[in-house]
Amino acid sequence: MKRTTDISLAAGHLKSGGLVAFATETVYGLGADATNDTAVAAIYQAKGRPQFNPLIVHVATFEAAQKLGIFNQVAQKLAQAFWPGPLTLVVPRMPDCPVSLLATAGLDSLAIRVPAHKQAHALLEQFDGPVVAPSANPSGTVSPTSIEHVITGLEGKIDMVLDGGDCAVGVESTIVSCLDETATILRHGGLARANIEATLGVTVADGQIDSNNPTAPGQLKSHYAPRAKLRLNVVRPEKHEAFLEFGPCDTDPDLNLSPKGDLIEAAANLFRMLHKLDAQGVEQIAVAPIPNYGLGEAINDRLRRAATSRETG
Ligand code: TXA
Numbered sequence: 032m033k034r035t036t037d038i039s040l041a042a043g044h045l046k047s048g049g050l051v052a053f054a055t056e057t058v059y060g061l062g063a064d065a066t067n068d069t070a071v072a073a074i075y076q077a078k079g080r081p082q083f084n085p086l087i088v089h090v091a092t093f094e095a096a097q098k099l100g101i102f103n104q105v106a107q108k109l110a111q112a113f114w115p116g117p118l119t120l121v122v123p124r125m126p127d128c129p130v131s132l133l134a135t136a137g138l139d140s141l142a143i144r145v146p147a148h149k150q151a152h153a154l155l156e157q158f159d160g161p162v163v164a165p166s167a168n169p170s171g172t173v174s175p176t177s178i179e180h181v182i183t184g185l186e187g188k189i190d191m192v193l194d195g196g197d198c199a200v201g202v203e204s205t206i207v208s209c210l211d212e213t214a215t216i217l218r219h220g221g222l223a224r225a226n227i228e229a230t231l232g233v234t235v236a237d238g239q240i241d242s243n244n245p246t247a248p249g250q251l252k253s254h255y256a257p258r259a260k261l262r263l264n265v266v267r268p269e270k271h272e273a274f275l276e277f278g279p280c281d282t283d284p285d286l287n288l289s290p291k292g293d294l295i296e297a298a299a300n301l302f303r304m305l306h307k308l309d310a311q312g313v314e315q316i317a318v319a320p321i322p323n324y325g326l327g328e329a330i331n332d333r334l335r336r337a338a339t340s341r342e343t344g
Pocket residue numbers: 055057058059060061084085086087119121135138140141142144164165166167202203204205206217240241253
């Protein structure tokens with residue numbers, strides 16, 4: 032892993048689809064071009080995560096954030112009070128938002144933040160676009176707050192780390208959902224509840240970040256499910272089904288997640304293709320078997336959730 036302080040080198044690597052770990056004031060993030068599906072898939076691969084969690088989008092300014100998401104009054108107040116800083120806001124995606132659907136795991140919302148760390152800010156300015164970055168640690172380990180943590184965890188898995196010293200805050204950002212006019216704290220972190228409540232002038236409740244339960248009124252919908260019904264591990268689709276293939280095939284699929292059988296490519300295409308079939312108005316999608324190793328595990332996890340959340344409404 033190359034260790035550098037050269038911001039243009041790091042920005043260039045991101046532009047060419049590479050991964051760069053970089054410091055923020057909270058923890059080190061593992062960055063990729065948010066608009067590049069394949070680069071985003073490589074993040075999940077490097078972290079070895081068996082699930083596609085939606086990622087946080089990092090931008091240099093509030094103005095840049097407003098081009099990607101829709102900020103209601105509550106979101107605007109919080110952004111103006113605490114950005115740049117250790118706060119992530121969940122807002123609806125703009126209709127033409129260029130952020131990869133894999134990065135948001137197919138959701139129509141977006142978690143977005145403007146970090147305060149000077150070097151992170153410079154990187155985002157130079158890159159001149161949105162950067163997705165989960166914490167730069169292998170799945171199941173604690174978030175890294177020094178460059179040594181990043182190197183220990185991800186050596187051999189990523190090409191580059193931008194040396195930004197130790198992280199001053201040392202815990203992840205506080206995540207606040209602003210999908211309606213009531214703010215909800217989804218994750219406690221570097222910004223205290225009291226500060227948020229003082230700014231909004233109301234008490235703020237805790238919400239659930241990742242609920243598998245059917246959504247209660249007002250509750251965050253945390254998993255994307257296509258409108259169409261999904262049938263999984265299908266070798267021979269029925270006539271009325273759209274066929275989502277994987278790997279070389281002699282049938283005539285409607286779409287193929289990866290004709291060459293590459294799981295990174297399949298992950299990169301997954302949510303985009305499901306959305307596309309939905310937009311075509313198909314009633315049922317038959318999905319070919321996906322091998323259950325590497326990113327295949329995360330793909331199968333999402334497909335299973337999408338199939339069952341459709342069944343439960
Ligand atoms: O401080 C931080 O927030 C660090 C630095 C690098 O910015 N990032 C970080 O990312 O902690 P990560 O991926 O480890 O955690 C992101 C959390 C996940 O739990 C994910 O479920 C949630 O944010 N999240 C992302 N998008 C969401 C959305 N649209 N709705 C609800 N939750 C979302």
